[in-house]
Amino acid sequence: MIKKTARSRARVRQQPRKWSKGWTDGYKLGSGYGYHHGRCEAIMRDSAPSPLGWWNVRVLYITSGKGFPYSPLDQSIIEAFQGLVRELVILTPTQDFVSAAKQLRPDYVLVLEGLNLPVEQIDLIRAEGIRTAIWFTDDPYYTDMTVNLASHYDYVYTLELECVSLYQKNGCSQVHYLPFGANLSLFRPKLIPIHYRKDVSFIGSAYWNRVSIFDQIAPYLATKNTYISGIWWDRLSHYNMLTPHIDLNKWMGAEETACYYNGTKIVINLHRATDDATFNYNSRLVGAVSPNPRTFEIAACGTLQLTDVRSDLARFYTPGVDIVTYSSAEELKHKIEHYLRHEDERREIALNALKRTMEEHTYAHRVAQMLRIVFG
Numbered sequence: 001m002i003k004k005t006a007r008s009r010a011r012v013r014q015q016p017r018k019w020s021k022g023w024t025d026g027y028k029l030g031s032g033y034g035y036h037h038g039r040c041e042a043i044m045r046d047s048a049p050s051p052l053g054w055w056n057v058r059v060l061y062i063t064s065g066k067g068f069p070y071s072p073l074d075q076s077i078i079e080a081f082q083g084l085v086r087e088l089v090i091l092t093p094t095q096d097f098v099s100a101a102k103q104l105r106p107d108y109v110l111v112l113e114g115l116n117l118p119v120e121q122i123d124l125i126r127a128e129g130i131r132t133a134i135w136f137t138d139d140p141y142y143t144d145m146t147v148n149l150a151s152h153y154d155y156v157y158t159l160e161l162e163c164v165s166l167y168q169k170n171g172c173s174q175v176h177y178l179p180f181g182a183n184l185s186l187f188r189p190k191l192i193p194i195h196y197r198k199d200v201s202f203i204g205s206a207y208w209n210r211v212s213i214f215d216q217i218a219p220y221l222a223t224k225n226t227y228i229s230g231i232w233w234d235r236l237s238h239y240n241m242l243t244p245h246i247d248l249n250k251w252m253g254a255e256e257t258a259c260y261y262n263g264t265k266i267v268i269n270l271h272r273a274t275d276d277a278t279f280n281y282n283s284r285l286v287g288a289v290s291p292n293p294r295t296f297e298i299a300a301c302g303t304l305q306l307t308d309v310r311s312d313l314a315r316f317y318t319p320g321v322d323i324v325t326y327s328s329a330e331e332l333k334h335k336i337e338h339y340l341r342h343e344d345e346r347r348e349i350a351l352n353a354l355k356r357t358m359e360e361h362t363y364a365h366r367v368a369q370m371l372r373i374v375f376g
Contacts, residue, residue, distance in 0.1 A: 036347055040189035040302040040354055047358040052368035055375050057107040058087040060100065064113040064137070065093035072254040073137060074112060076183035080367040093117045101125045108374055111153070113137045115145060119152040126154065131374065135178065139163040140274055140286035157370065161312050162287045176373055180293040181361045182300035186254045189262060189302040189354065196263030199225040200336055202270065203257055204294070206232035209273040216329035218242050227260060261301035265346065266336055269294055269307035291316055296361045299323065299353035304346045306335055316361060322352035
Protein backbone atom coordinates (compact mmCIF):
# COMPACT_ATOMS: atom_id res chain seq x y z
CA MET A 1 0.00 0.00 0.00
CA ILE A 2 2.81 2.36 0.89
CA LYS A 3 4.71 1.54 -2.33
CA LYS A 4 1.60 2.12 -4.46
CA THR A 5 1.09 5.54 -2.91
CA ALA A 6 4.71 6.46 -3.56
CA ARG A 7 4.40 5.44 -7.21
CA SER A 8 1.23 7.52 -7.50
CA ARG A 9 3.01 10.50 -6.04
CA ALA A 10 5.88 10.01 -8.48
CA ARG A 11 3.46 9.98 -11.39
CA VAL A 12 1.88 13.20 -10.14
CA ARG A 13 5.30 14.84 -9.89
CA GLN A 14 6.25 13.70 -13.40
CA GLN A 15 2.94 14.58 -15.06
CA PRO A 16 3.52 18.36 -15.28
CA ARG A 17 6.71 17.77 -17.23
CA LYS A 18 4.66 16.09 -20.00
CA TRP A 19 1.97 18.70 -20.42
CA SER A 20 3.54 21.88 -19.07
CA LYS A 21 5.21 22.82 -22.39
CA GLY A 22 1.98 22.30 -24.30
CA TRP A 23 0.07 24.29 -21.70
CA THR A 24 2.62 27.11 -21.84
CA ASP A 25 2.63 27.19 -25.66
CA GLY A 26 -1.16 27.08 -25.79
CA TYR A 27 -1.48 29.86 -23.25
CA LYS A 28 0.98 32.01 -25.16
CA LEU A 29 -0.83 31.37 -28.45
CA GLY A 30 -4.26 32.07 -26.99
CA SER A 31 -3.23 35.19 -25.14
CA GLY A 32 -1.46 36.50 -28.24
CA TYR A 33 -4.54 36.06 -30.41
CA GLY A 34 -6.74 37.51 -27.69
CA TYR A 35 -4.52 40.56 -27.31
CA HIS A 36 -4.46 41.16 -31.06
CA HIS A 37 -8.22 40.72 -31.36
CA GLY A 38 -8.75 43.18 -28.54
CA ARG A 39 -6.63 45.77 -30.31
CA CYS A 40 -8.55 45.14 -33.53
CA GLU A 41 -11.83 45.71 -31.72
CA ALA A 42 -10.50 48.97 -30.30
CA ILE A 43 -9.62 50.15 -33.81
CA MET A 44 -13.05 49.12 -35.10
CA ARG A 45 -14.64 51.16 -32.31
CA ASP A 46 -12.43 54.23 -32.63
CA SER A 47 -12.15 54.34 -36.44
CA ALA A 48 -15.81 54.27 -37.33
CA PRO A 49 -16.14 56.30 -40.54
CA SER A 50 -17.61 59.78 -40.31
CA PRO A 51 -20.98 60.31 -42.05
CA LEU A 52 -20.49 59.93 -45.79
CA GLY A 53 -23.64 61.74 -46.83
CA TRP A 54 -27.22 60.92 -47.76
CA TRP A 55 -28.90 61.37 -51.12
CA ASN A 56 -32.63 61.92 -51.57
CA VAL A 57 -32.80 59.68 -54.65
CA ARG A 58 -34.32 56.40 -55.82
CA VAL A 59 -31.79 53.90 -57.17
CA LEU A 60 -32.58 50.81 -59.23
CA TYR A 61 -29.82 48.25 -58.75
CA ILE A 62 -29.58 45.32 -61.18
CA THR A 63 -27.50 42.50 -59.74
CA SER A 64 -24.93 40.45 -61.63
CA GLY A 65 -27.39 37.56 -61.71
CA LYS A 66 -24.49 35.12 -61.57
CA GLY A 67 -24.62 33.90 -58.00
CA PHE A 68 -21.37 32.98 -56.28
CA PRO A 69 -18.69 34.40 -56.43
CA TYR A 70 -20.48 37.58 -57.53
CA SER A 71 -23.24 37.40 -54.93
CA PRO A 72 -21.02 38.74 -52.10
CA LEU A 73 -20.28 41.76 -54.32
CA ASP A 74 -23.99 42.29 -54.85
CA GLN A 75 -24.59 41.99 -51.13
CA SER A 76 -21.83 44.48 -50.33
CA ILE A 77 -23.09 47.09 -52.80
CA ILE A 78 -26.71 46.68 -51.73
CA GLU A 79 -25.84 47.14 -48.06
CA ALA A 80 -23.83 50.26 -48.86
CA PHE A 81 -26.63 51.84 -50.90
CA GLN A 82 -29.23 51.14 -48.24
CA GLY A 83 -27.54 53.49 -45.83
CA LEU A 84 -26.96 56.27 -48.34
CA VAL A 85 -30.10 56.75 -50.47
CA ARG A 86 -33.80 57.32 -49.90
CA GLU A 87 -34.91 54.19 -51.73
CA LEU A 88 -33.20 51.19 -53.28
CA VAL A 89 -35.00 48.82 -55.66
CA ILE A 90 -33.21 45.54 -56.40
CA LEU A 91 -33.85 43.44 -59.52
CA THR A 92 -32.02 40.68 -61.40
CA PRO A 93 -31.19 40.55 -65.13
CA THR A 94 -33.95 37.98 -65.69
CA GLN A 95 -36.67 40.29 -64.35
CA ASP A 96 -38.47 42.94 -66.40
CA PHE A 97 -36.35 45.82 -65.19
CA VAL A 98 -37.21 47.96 -68.25
CA SER A 99 -40.89 48.08 -67.29
CA ALA A 100 -39.91 48.62 -63.67
CA ALA A 101 -37.72 51.57 -64.65
CA LYS A 102 -40.50 53.11 -66.74
CA GLN A 103 -42.95 52.75 -63.87
CA LEU A 104 -40.73 53.73 -60.96
CA ARG A 105 -38.74 56.46 -62.75
CA PRO A 106 -35.58 55.95 -60.69
CA ASP A 107 -33.01 58.72 -60.53
CA TYR A 108 -30.27 56.24 -61.33
CA VAL A 109 -29.90 52.66 -62.60
CA LEU A 110 -26.72 50.75 -61.70
CA VAL A 111 -25.78 47.41 -63.26
CA LEU A 112 -23.10 45.17 -61.78
CA GLU A 113 -20.89 43.43 -64.35
CA GLY A 114 -23.60 43.27 -67.03
CA LEU A 115 -22.28 40.44 -69.20
CA ASN A 116 -25.61 38.60 -69.01
CA LEU A 117 -27.75 41.64 -69.69
CA PRO A 118 -28.84 42.67 -73.22
CA VAL A 119 -27.63 46.21 -73.85
CA GLU A 120 -30.71 46.88 -75.97
CA GLN A 121 -32.70 46.93 -72.75
CA ILE A 122 -30.35 49.54 -71.29
CA ASP A 123 -30.86 51.61 -74.44
CA LEU A 124 -34.62 51.55 -73.78
CA ILE A 125 -34.09 52.87 -70.26
CA ARG A 126 -31.76 55.63 -71.47
CA ALA A 127 -34.37 56.61 -74.05
CA GLU A 128 -36.63 57.41 -71.09
CA GLY A 129 -34.11 59.99 -69.88
CA ILE A 130 -33.03 57.83 -66.92
CA ARG A 131 -29.35 57.84 -66.02
CA THR A 132 -27.65 54.43 -66.30
CA ALA A 133 -24.32 53.12 -65.06
CA ILE A 134 -22.29 49.93 -65.07
CA TRP A 135 -19.63 48.80 -62.59
CA PHE A 136 -17.25 46.30 -64.17
CA THR A 137 -15.98 43.63 -61.78
CA ASP A 138 -13.08 41.92 -63.56
CA ASP A 139 -11.12 44.52 -65.52
CA PRO A 140 -8.95 44.09 -67.50
CA TYR A 141 -9.47 40.35 -67.88
CA TYR A 142 -12.77 40.51 -69.83
CA THR A 143 -12.19 43.71 -71.81
CA ASP A 144 -12.81 41.96 -75.14
CA MET A 145 -16.46 41.86 -74.04
CA THR A 146 -16.82 44.82 -71.68
CA VAL A 147 -15.53 47.36 -74.21
CA ASN A 148 -18.58 46.61 -76.38
CA LEU A 149 -20.97 47.13 -73.47
CA ALA A 150 -19.56 50.32 -71.99
CA SER A 151 -20.83 52.81 -74.58
CA HIS A 152 -24.45 51.84 -73.86
CA TYR A 153 -24.26 53.43 -70.38
CA ASP A 154 -24.08 57.03 -69.21
CA TYR A 155 -21.50 56.22 -66.53
CA VAL A 156 -18.81 53.54 -66.51
CA TYR A 157 -16.96 52.50 -63.36
CA THR A 158 -13.89 50.30 -63.49
CA LEU A 159 -11.70 48.88 -60.75
CA GLU A 160 -8.65 49.03 -63.04
CA LEU A 161 -6.99 52.38 -63.70
CA GLU A 162 -5.55 51.22 -67.03
CA CYS A 163 -9.08 50.63 -68.37
CA VAL A 164 -10.19 54.25 -67.99
CA SER A 165 -8.52 55.36 -71.22
CA LEU A 166 -9.70 52.20 -73.02
CA TYR A 167 -13.36 53.01 -72.41
CA GLN A 168 -12.84 56.69 -73.14
CA LYS A 169 -11.30 55.85 -76.52
CA ASN A 170 -14.37 53.76 -77.29
CA GLY A 171 -16.88 56.54 -76.90
CA CYS A 172 -17.54 56.75 -73.17
CA SER A 173 -17.43 60.29 -71.80
CA GLN A 174 -18.09 59.48 -68.12
CA VAL A 175 -15.52 56.87 -67.10
CA HIS A 176 -14.42 56.71 -63.46
CA TYR A 177 -11.82 54.69 -61.59
CA LEU A 178 -13.65 53.04 -58.68
CA PRO A 179 -12.08 49.96 -57.08
CA PHE A 180 -14.09 47.75 -54.79
CA GLY A 181 -13.57 47.87 -51.03
CA ALA A 182 -14.25 45.86 -47.90
CA ASN A 183 -17.66 44.83 -46.64
CA LEU A 184 -17.24 45.04 -42.89
CA SER A 185 -20.23 42.81 -42.26
CA LEU A 186 -18.27 39.99 -43.96
CA PHE A 187 -14.60 40.91 -43.62
CA ARG A 188 -13.67 42.14 -40.17
CA PRO A 189 -11.73 40.91 -37.13
CA LYS A 190 -13.57 38.11 -35.38
CA LEU A 191 -12.90 35.18 -33.09
CA ILE A 192 -12.69 31.94 -35.03
CA PRO A 193 -12.21 28.20 -34.27
CA ILE A 194 -8.67 26.97 -33.85
CA HIS A 195 -8.62 24.91 -37.08
CA TYR A 196 -8.47 28.18 -39.03
CA ARG A 197 -5.18 29.09 -37.36
CA LYS A 198 -2.39 29.04 -39.96
CA ASP A 199 1.06 30.56 -40.42
CA VAL A 200 0.58 31.30 -44.13
CA SER A 201 -2.41 31.09 -46.45
CA PHE A 202 -3.46 31.80 -50.01
CA ILE A 203 -7.02 31.52 -51.30
CA GLY A 204 -7.53 31.74 -55.05
CA SER A 205 -7.18 29.98 -58.39
CA ALA A 206 -3.85 28.62 -59.59
CA TYR A 207 -3.21 30.81 -62.60
CA TRP A 208 0.14 30.06 -64.18
CA ASN A 209 1.96 33.08 -62.73
CA ARG A 210 0.86 31.94 -59.27
CA VAL A 211 1.96 28.37 -59.96
CA SER A 212 5.42 29.65 -60.88
CA ILE A 213 5.85 31.56 -57.61
CA PHE A 214 4.45 28.82 -55.38
CA ASP A 215 6.56 26.14 -57.06
CA GLN A 216 9.68 28.12 -56.20
CA ILE A 217 8.82 28.39 -52.51
CA ALA A 218 7.06 25.02 -52.12
CA PRO A 219 9.85 23.36 -50.08
CA TYR A 220 9.74 26.29 -47.67
CA LEU A 221 5.94 26.38 -47.40
CA ALA A 222 5.89 22.63 -46.75
CA THR A 223 7.73 23.26 -43.47
CA LYS A 224 5.14 25.77 -42.26
CA ASN A 225 1.53 25.55 -41.16
CA THR A 226 0.38 26.51 -44.67
CA TYR A 227 -3.09 26.54 -46.21
CA ILE A 228 -3.85 26.89 -49.95
CA SER A 229 -7.34 26.68 -51.40
CA GLY A 230 -8.71 26.91 -54.94
CA ILE A 231 -8.91 25.32 -58.35
CA TRP A 232 -6.05 24.05 -60.53
CA TRP A 233 -3.43 23.72 -57.77
CA ASP A 234 -2.59 20.23 -59.04
CA ARG A 235 -0.73 22.10 -61.79
CA LEU A 236 2.14 22.57 -59.33
CA SER A 237 5.31 20.64 -60.08
CA HIS A 238 5.63 20.27 -56.31
CA TYR A 239 1.98 19.38 -55.85
CA ASN A 240 2.77 16.14 -53.98
CA MET A 241 4.99 18.04 -51.59
CA LEU A 242 2.22 20.51 -50.75
CA THR A 243 -0.75 18.13 -50.96
CA PRO A 244 -1.31 18.06 -47.16
CA HIS A 245 -1.60 21.87 -47.26
CA ILE A 246 -3.93 22.21 -50.29
CA ASP A 247 -7.71 22.20 -50.30
CA LEU A 248 -7.99 21.39 -53.99
CA ASN A 249 -10.83 22.71 -56.14
CA LYS A 250 -12.67 24.29 -53.25
CA TRP A 251 -14.81 27.34 -53.99
CA MET A 252 -14.88 29.12 -50.67
CA GLY A 253 -17.62 31.50 -49.60
CA ALA A 254 -16.95 34.94 -48.18
CA GLU A 255 -17.69 33.97 -44.57
CA GLU A 256 -15.22 31.08 -44.55
CA THR A 257 -12.64 33.08 -46.48
CA ALA A 258 -12.84 35.74 -43.77
CA CYS A 259 -12.27 33.04 -41.14
CA TYR A 260 -9.04 31.96 -42.82
CA TYR A 261 -7.91 35.57 -43.20
CA ASN A 262 -8.57 36.11 -39.51
CA GLY A 263 -6.78 32.96 -38.46
CA THR A 264 -3.69 33.36 -40.62
CA LYS A 265 -0.60 35.20 -39.48
CA ILE A 266 0.42 36.10 -43.05
CA VAL A 267 -1.96 36.09 -46.03
CA ILE A 268 -0.36 36.09 -49.47
CA ASN A 269 -1.92 38.16 -52.23
CA LEU A 270 -0.73 37.46 -55.77
CA HIS A 271 -2.56 39.17 -58.63
CA ARG A 272 -3.49 37.50 -61.90
CA ALA A 273 -1.33 38.11 -64.94
CA THR A 274 -2.99 40.10 -67.72
CA ASP A 275 -1.68 37.76 -70.42
CA ASP A 276 -2.60 34.39 -68.88
CA ALA A 277 -3.75 32.21 -71.79
CA THR A 278 -5.75 29.84 -69.58
CA PHE A 279 -8.77 31.97 -68.82
CA ASN A 280 -8.47 35.45 -70.20
CA TYR A 281 -10.34 37.74 -72.60
CA ASN A 282 -7.87 40.58 -72.89
CA SER A 283 -6.56 40.38 -76.45
CA ARG A 284 -5.55 44.06 -76.34
CA LEU A 285 -3.23 43.15 -73.43
CA VAL A 286 -4.49 46.05 -71.35
CA GLY A 287 -2.21 46.33 -68.34
CA ALA A 288 -3.09 46.12 -64.66
CA VAL A 289 -1.76 48.53 -62.04
CA SER A 290 -4.61 48.52 -59.50
CA PRO A 291 -5.04 46.33 -56.40
CA ASN A 292 -7.57 43.52 -56.55
CA PRO A 293 -10.64 43.34 -54.25
CA ARG A 294 -9.00 40.87 -51.87
CA THR A 295 -6.41 43.54 -51.03
CA PHE A 296 -9.09 45.41 -49.08
CA GLU A 297 -10.76 42.28 -47.69
CA ILE A 298 -7.53 40.90 -46.21
CA ALA A 299 -6.66 44.27 -44.70
CA ALA A 300 -10.12 44.53 -43.14
CA CYS A 301 -9.51 41.33 -41.17
CA GLY A 302 -6.56 42.81 -39.28
CA THR A 303 -4.01 40.36 -40.61
CA LEU A 304 -0.68 40.97 -42.32
CA GLN A 305 -0.84 40.96 -46.11
CA LEU A 306 2.13 40.22 -48.36
CA THR A 307 1.24 41.30 -51.89
CA ASP A 308 3.03 41.49 -55.20
CA VAL A 309 3.65 45.01 -56.44
CA ARG A 310 0.96 46.93 -58.31
CA SER A 311 2.05 50.47 -59.15
CA ASP A 312 -1.19 52.10 -57.95
CA LEU A 313 -1.20 50.23 -54.65
CA ALA A 314 0.37 53.12 -52.73
CA ARG A 315 -2.72 55.23 -53.42
CA PHE A 316 -4.54 52.93 -50.98
CA TYR A 317 -1.93 51.45 -48.60
CA THR A 318 1.62 52.50 -47.80
CA PRO A 319 4.16 49.67 -48.27
CA GLY A 320 6.04 48.99 -45.07
CA VAL A 321 3.43 50.82 -43.00
CA ASP A 322 0.11 49.07 -43.53
CA ILE A 323 0.98 46.48 -46.17
CA VAL A 324 4.10 44.57 -47.25
CA THR A 325 5.12 43.99 -50.87
CA TYR A 326 7.42 41.55 -52.65
CA SER A 327 8.84 41.40 -56.18
CA SER A 328 10.11 37.80 -56.40
CA ALA A 329 9.60 34.36 -54.92
CA GLU A 330 12.84 34.69 -52.96
CA GLU A 331 11.78 38.01 -51.48
CA LEU A 332 8.37 36.57 -50.58
CA LYS A 333 9.99 33.66 -48.73
CA HIS A 334 12.39 36.00 -46.93
CA LYS A 335 9.60 38.30 -45.79
CA ILE A 336 7.37 35.45 -44.64
CA GLU A 337 10.19 34.19 -42.44
CA HIS A 338 10.95 37.69 -41.15
CA TYR A 339 7.38 38.49 -40.11
CA LEU A 340 6.78 35.06 -38.60
CA ARG A 341 9.77 35.74 -36.37
CA HIS A 342 8.87 39.37 -35.61
CA GLU A 343 5.38 39.12 -34.21
CA ASP A 344 5.04 42.67 -32.87
CA GLU A 345 6.12 44.19 -36.19
CA ARG A 346 3.72 41.93 -38.07
CA ARG A 347 0.79 42.89 -35.89
CA GLU A 348 1.46 46.62 -36.01
CA ILE A 349 1.38 46.65 -39.80
CA ALA A 350 -1.81 44.57 -39.80
CA LEU A 351 -3.47 46.97 -37.35
CA ASN A 352 -2.47 49.96 -39.50
CA ALA A 353 -4.10 48.28 -42.49
CA LEU A 354 -7.31 47.67 -40.55
CA LYS A 355 -7.48 51.29 -39.43
CA ARG A 356 -6.91 52.66 -42.91
CA THR A 357 -9.49 50.30 -44.40
CA MET A 358 -12.06 51.39 -41.85
CA GLU A 359 -11.42 55.05 -42.59
CA GLU A 360 -11.06 54.95 -46.39
CA HIS A 361 -11.81 51.66 -48.11
CA THR A 362 -15.26 50.28 -47.34
CA TYR A 363 -18.04 49.76 -49.88
CA ALA A 364 -19.85 52.66 -48.26
CA HIS A 365 -16.90 54.88 -49.20
CA ARG A 366 -17.02 53.67 -52.80
CA VAL A 367 -20.79 54.02 -53.21
CA ALA A 368 -20.71 57.47 -51.64
CA GLN A 369 -18.00 58.44 -54.14
CA MET A 370 -20.21 57.17 -56.97
CA LEU A 371 -23.20 59.16 -55.72
CA ARG A 372 -21.12 62.32 -55.47
CA ILE A 373 -20.02 61.88 -59.09
CA VAL A 374 -23.62 61.60 -60.29
CA PHE A 375 -25.54 63.85 -57.91
CA GLY A 376 -22.93 66.06 -56.29
